Amino acid sequence: MSWPRDRERLYGGGPQDGVGTSDGTTNRRFPVYLVVGYITASVFLGPTIAAAGVGSIPGGGDDCNPGFALDAAGIARMTAAYKRSQIFMDTGAGVMLAVGLLVLAYLWVRHRHISLAGLVVSTVGILMMMAGYALVIVFAMQGYQRPAGC
Numbered sequence: 001m002s003w004p005r006d007r008e009r010l011y012g013g014g015p016q017d018g019v020g021t022s023d024g025t026t027n028r029r030f031p032v033y034l035v036v037g038y039i040t041a042s043v044f045l046g047p048t049i050a051a052a053g054v055g056s057i058p059g060g061g062d063d064c065n066p067g068f069a070l071d072a073a074g075i076a077r078m079t080a081a082y083k084r085s086q087i088f089m090d091t092g093a094g095v096m097l098a099v100g101l102l103v104l105a106y107l108w109v110r111h112r113h114i115s116l117a118g119l120v121v122s123t124v125g126i127l128m129m130m131a132g133y134a135l136v137i138v139f140a141m142q143g144y145q146r147p148a149g150c
Helices: 003-011 030-055 072-109 116-140
Strands: none
Touching (some): 030 072, 030 116, 072 116
């Protein structure tokens, strides 16, 4: 194989793939930028979604928060705060899971234009980020249960 053909396979296609730019040339690195963009955004957005969700709970997620009484009204307020936090974390992580699935599907649709090493590394990276978002969803599902010792 010649150098330009190898380069096209490594960076994602050539003129035949129809991904054009404003100057009439094709963007051969588009899948690489898409994958790196998703992984980089996930490194920052995943922890931000989890921290913002937990931070929105009065007491910072402390189940034994002394600011809430043990009566029914205090437990109802704490349960509502946890529910709001759960909705926020589930929505944010769910959207990023869907984006990851779309990026992964796009990558595999164009698998013939990408080298095997690039495809494997990109797939593993995307799956690792998606697993992190799945953990955020699992973390958010635990809800509020006042421990017995509080």
